[in-house]
Amino acid sequence: MFLTSVEKTIRALRRQIESFGISEELRGYNWDKPPVEPVNDVKIAISDLNGFCPTKRDIFLKYVLKEKAEPNQYMLKGLAVHRIIRETIITLKKAIYSGCDSGEQIINEYFNNSIPYRVCESLDIDCRNICKEFSKLYRYIVLQVAAKVDEVRSKYPDVDAENVVGLILPPVVERKIDGSLIGLSKSLSLDIFTPYNIIIDFKSGYERFEHMLSLSGYALALEADDEVDVNFGLLIYIKTGERVQFNQKAFLIGDELRREFLEVRDEIAELIESGSDPGKPPECPRYCCYYGVCNEGSC
């Protein structure tokens, strides 16, 4: 589940590791030495790496002026997608443990469910079309899991529920990580950590380089917290609409990305410590969650 057909890509990335390697000094478990050691005591959120403000004034507003961000529709949609995936996986795990042992049974009992509507309600998303899109996402996951259950049962006829869950569903959804050793928040939440040294993040918007940076941040935080090597990142871009689409982007979390993550982390930490206003860019994106503060308020 979520990792279908990614094996070939991972094989290619393994070859990249063999050719280029990953420098030990850039592993998260070297958090007590530069360049991984934080430049000051500031702790930032992973989402700070993904901001839309060209001058990073969003960071100044959030940490220095303590302004509240106004979540835009993209942020709410992203939150909803994460919650639906999490709740659906947990629900289906429970279903398998409580005796649902065929794809047909899973579809009969779980194809229709209120999870997407409950999530919309909890986030105050009051748009029938969006909730319908989320129902499609929910059903897409149910169908994938149902098909996998049948596949596993036909391949290994004597498996029990524990084996089925272990073979088709990710072991940990929203894995908590203490990122404080590398200057990140104490309570990071990674979408999925797999046993193959791959970390996974779901995205509901368009592809951005910053998404690779934030996944690199999770990798270093995990290396620092667990003293393990994390080599690969997988971004899964989810499109909902007429059809549900999952587009995967797998990459090696190599030296270049690690250095870039550390540079941006330091830049943000220094900006917060200095307390100075970096000013506005010539034009602000309308969807920036501080648009009202910078362009209609008093700041």
Ligand code: SF4
């Ligand atoms: S509204 Fe403009 S200046 Fe303010 S944070 Fe957003 S992009 Fe930056």
